[in-house]
Amino acid sequence: MQSEMIKRAKELLASGEVARVVGWKAGEFDYDITPGVFTTAEELDSAFLYNDLCEANLSKYMIAQSRKEGKTLVFLKPCDTYSFSQLLKEHRILRENVYVIGVPCDGKVDVDTVKATGLTGICSMTSDGETVTVKTLYGDSTMSKADAMSERCINCKSKKHVVYDELLGEEGDVVADNHRFDMVEKIEAMTPDERFEFWRNELSRCIRCNACRNVCPACSCEKCVFDNEQSGAFNKGASDSFEENMFHIIRAFHVAGRCTDCGECSRVCPQNIPLHLLNRKFIKDINELYGEYQAGENADERAPLNTFTTEDVEPSIVYERGGKQ
Amino acid sequence: MQKIGVFVCHCGTNIAATVDVKAVAEALKGEPGVVFSTDYQYMCSEAGQNLIKNSIKEYGLTGVVVCSCSPRMHEQTFRKAAQSAGINPYMVEIANIREQCSWIHKDIWSATEKAIILGKAAVAKVQLNAPLTAGESPVVKRALVIGGGIAGIQTALDIAEAGFEVDIVEKQPTIGGKMTQIDKTFPTLDCAACILTPKMVDCAQNEKIKIYSYSEVADVKGFVGNFTVKIKKKARYVDEDKCTGCGICTEKCPVKNVPNEFNMGMDNRRAIYIPFAQAVPKVATIDANYCNMLKNGKCGVCSKFCTVGAIDYKQQDTIVEEKYGAIVVATGFNPIKLDDFDEFAYSQSKDVITSLEFERLTNAAGPTSGTLLRPSDGKHPHTIVFVQCVGSRDTSGCGKTYCSKICCMYTAKHAMLTREKYPDTDVYVFYIDVRTPGKNFDEFYRRAVEEYGVHYIKGMVGKVVPRSDGTLMVQASDLLSNEQLHINADLVVLAAAIEPDKSARSLATMLTASMDTNDFFTEAHPKLRPVESPTAGIFLSGVCQGPKDIPETVSQASAAAAKVIGLLAKDKLTCNPCVAQANELMCNGCSSCEKVCPYGAITYSDKEFRMPDRTTAIRRVASVNEAVCQGCGACTVACPSGAMDLKGFSNSQIMAEVDAICK
Structure with a gap:
């Protein structure tokens, strides 16, 4: 797939159809693959990568890239296209300046998942699609790819691209029977005290590095309310550890109905806080209260939280559900 | 930093009895920016307002916090006071320590604490207030009346009389509403048609009034002074401009078995019909559910006989868009369905009828040409039982909890007229209470009892059982003599509760006008603004706001018209600057x-x-x-x-x- 992608990218660069290519390249560590911008065939040959370690969602970069001179080619995995489509819906990306090539994905290997198996001193990781070989300071180790994948890929919601100009490889389908709400259900079943304890425990580790906000495709504001001294929320999330917790809750509210559940927030969190669970709670509630809705799936569909209909649930629904959830 | 003055109102004892107002004034003195804080017995009084005005001047206040009643009550009062003292009216904030504090708390200590907190919030807000200036928006000098019953007709006539254009949208083929089906009107017993039809004709002839019959409101956009309304003119398959209302089509139409809604389904009409002789507009309408031509393309009789070529089987629904400055809701009512009242055997026996069906049976234009005959066998009924409060004042959940208000009087009317026309008839009326407040109402009811010998029995009917000999066994209790009664009746008349028309709810959504739990439109203030909806520019006329009889409906209709005229008479409206x-x-x-x-x-x-x-x-x-x-x-x-x-x-x-x- 990698060579096919490089070939197509070179062709499009050579014909002048696109001015640059957004893809993936090696990062500081071998397993730490990062997004990259390529403008020449040479750069593509020497640095462009596409393998089981290319986790990053490239859609958000297109907000800035689509405003540059000339067209930008971007490679999008199926789940990335949902974010891309949602950003189109919000008029954040100029569609006419982007050339989208959809690339297949059967799940990505995640270094945090590998570390969680107990391996330390990891030097590099490679995957042949079936088996992942991990080189550590203490010797080599292998595991099946399924064991090395992050939760978001195990519970993949879709292998289908919702927006593209061209596709490489085979197109997949929406995965209907994923279990992405299992953990949300577990948290819902907790008593309020247990739940509070759970989140205090998780969120107390937050160092406010803002990585979650910076990577989130839904967090694309020109200026975040937390950075805007006129917003009345300026510095609200920074004065003590409890308010820091509020930062995440407010962020979840701000992306409610727009979050496509791409899971980037949890991936980039250096403290391994399962932030995506906050967003999934909203997604689950929206599904239950307003009917099944997948943000980004359909750019023309009106979002339930932005639309008033006479069939909408009444506020009393909270009481009908016993005020528990 | 603002210089803020705080004014705490006692509202007599309304606030002061539950809130320590002096403590509130004292506590707020220490808030940032507060340079003056005091309390007074009635802040809204002239002396209270002067206190505010003088303090503004004396202390050079830039912001004012009044701890008093709801801003809905006196925000305007205090804004005007502040303005007259030279500061921007939007520099005034109200802390509601009455409705949201003193009235709902009993304990002085906690109510006072809450009042202080509410005051602090208002002080914090006024710190950030900025002077605002209201803009202006133009007023479209045309009104829309939704519903063409007596309420809508009266409102439209009054608005037109003042010289403004007014459109009536009526979903039925004719205006007139429920009153056209009524025979006589209490308490004077004048004929409904005789007093209504001249008004209908006035509407049709008034050049300021445009009637959209057989039409519905499809969409409402805009705001007070400037509504844009889409009106759906339903296809009636007859060209309104060509049809002369001669009625030949309604005689020749071969489909004869359509239940006639005007006579409550007690006789039949044709598939093409004019609802009744005095219909306005007098134009035929084809009922697409029954017309053979529209259903399967086989017939065309009406088209052949129509001398002016008015029949148009290809007619489509059309949408008309109009602009209005004000909208009056006059959507009226319907009797409730009696499906949940099996004990009265309404669905089992033809001789158990509703009061509105009784009206048709006594009306000269009705199915029996005005002779009171039993629907089952066409015989004259000798014993008639009237049952009041069927579904009204009902806490069992089957009916409505409210009093339908009109039933006591029309039942007295029915009973009296029956006794007058057919003195050989025994008439019983079962009631919970007889409610007859109204000019000449109680006298009317007493006449029924005292002069006409109607048997009024306090108690409810428990069961009506149709018997094999065609009579109806009425089981009831007489609460005054504490007896069980069994009456063999020929006819049972049920005073069914009335409810708002079903179209009202979706209309309320379109208008963003609020409704109560019974789907009656809510008025802006139950006593002081009874014909206005809380939504600016939306007015209420007739039963859509609550049960009422014709005299009351007509007064409210004229009141709504007066409000509309007051609005349309302005060239510009002051906008809310809080945008x-x-x-x-x-x-x-x-x-x-x-x-x-x-x-x-x-x-x-x-x-x-x-x-x-x-x-x-x-x-x-x-x-x-x-x-x-x-x-x-x-x-x-x-x-x-x-x-x-x-x-x-x-x-x-x-x-x-x-x-x-x-x-």
Whole structure:
């Protein structure tokens, strides 16, 4: 797939159809693959990568890239296209300046998942699609790819691209029977005290590095309310550890109905806080209260939280559900 | 920093009995910016207002906090007072320590604590208040009346009389409403048609009035003074302009078995019909559910006989768009369905009828030409039982909890007229209470009992059982003599409760007008603004607001007209300056606000911006049409970046209030 992608990218660069290519390249560590911008065939040959370690969602970069001179080619995995489509819906990306090539994905290997198996001193990781070989300071180790994948890929919601100009490889389908709400259900079943304890425990580790906000495709504001001294929320999330917790809750509210559940927030969190669970709670509630809705799936569909209909649930629904959830 | 004055009102004992007002005034003295704080017995009185005005001048106040009743009550009063003392009226904030504090708490200590907190929040907010100036918007000098019953007709006639254009939208083929089906009207017993039909004709002939019959309101946009309404003219398959109402089509139509709704289904009409002789407009309508030509293309009889070529089988629903300054709701009522009242055997026996069916049986234009005959066998009934409160004042859940108000009087009328016309008839009326407040009403009821010998029995009918000999066994209890009664009746008449027309709910949604739990429209104030909806520019006429009889309906209709005339007489309306405002630097151009705006006040455009790195960029940003914005604030909540803000209720003001409360 990698060579096919490089070939197509070179062709499009050579014909002048696109001015640059957004893809993936090696990062500081071998397993730490990062997004990259390529403008020449040479750069593509020497640095462009596409393998089981290319986790990053490239859609958000297109907000800035689509405003540059000339067209930008971007490679999008199926789940990335949902974010891309949602950003189109919000008029954040100029569609006419982007050339989208959809690339297949059967799940990505995640270094945090590998570390969680107990391996330390990891030097590099490679995957042949079936088996992942991990080189550590203490010797080599292998595991099946399924064991090395992050939760978001195990519970993949879709292998289908919702927006593209061209596709490489085979197109997949929406995965209907994923279990992405299992953990949300577990948290819902907790008593309020247990739940509070759970989140205090998780969120107390937050160092406010803002990585979650910076990577989130839904967090694309020109200026975040937390950075805007006129917003009345300026510095609200920074004065003590409890308010820091509020930062995440407010962020979840701000992306409610727009979050496509791409899971980037949890991936980039250096403290391994399962932030995506906050967003999934909203997604689950929206599904239950307003009917099944997948943000980004359909750019023309009106979002339930932005639309008033006479069939909408009444506020009393909270009481009908016993005020528990 | 503002210089804030705090004024705590006792409201007599309304506030002072539960809130220690002096303690509130004292506590707020220490708040940042407060330079003066006092209490007074009635802040809204002239002396109270003077206290505010003088303090503004004496202490050079820039902001005022009044701790008093709801802003709905006296915000205007205090704003005007502040304005006359030389500060911007929007520098006044109200802390509601009456409705939201003293009235709902019993304990003085906690009520006082809460009043102080509410006061602190208002002080924190007024710190961030900015002077606002109200703009103006023009008034479209045309009114819309929805519903063409007696309420709508009276409102339209009065508005037209004042010289303004007015349109009536009526969903039936004719205006007139329920009153056309009524025979006589209490308490004077004049014939309903005789007093109604001249008004219907007046409507048709008045050049200021336009009637959209067989039409419905499909969509409402805009705001007071400037509504845009889409009216759906349903296809009647007859060209209204050509039809002369000669009626030949209704005689020749071969489909004869259509239940005639005008006579409550007690006789039949044709598939093409004119509801009744005095219909306005007198134009035929084809009932598409029954017409053979429309159903399967085989017939065309009416078209052949029509001498003016008015029949048009290809007619489609059309949408007309009109602009109005004011809208009057006059959607009226219907008797409730009696499916849940099996004990009265309404669905089992033809001789158990509703009061409205009884009206038709006694009306000269009715199915029996006005002779009271049993629907089952056409015989004269000798014993008639009237049952009151069928579904009214009903707490069992089957009916309505409210009193339908008109039934006591029309039942007395029915009983009296029956005894007068057929003195050999025994008439019983079962009641919970007889309610006859109204001019000449009680005298009317007493005449029925005393002069006409109607048997009024306090008690409810438990069961009506049809018997094999065709009579009806009525089981009832007489609560005064504490007896069980068994009456063999020939006819049972049920005074069914009335409910708002089903179309009212969807209409309320379109108009953003509020309703109560029974789907009656809510008035802006139950005593002081009874014909206005809380939504500006929407007025209420007739039973859509609550049960009422014809005299009351007509008075309310004229009252609504007076309010409309008052509005249309103005050339410009002062806008609410508390409107949304987009901060373009912060705006993402995501359209969330545009999608939630119920008034269509937000538009987007591409604008060139100079960026911090000295480049220019074109960005899509929102802007608010201040004349259209109603300040509901939906956009400020939807905006993810906080670029949308409401003047007078800014995000930072609300956060300041919350902070003050949580401190």
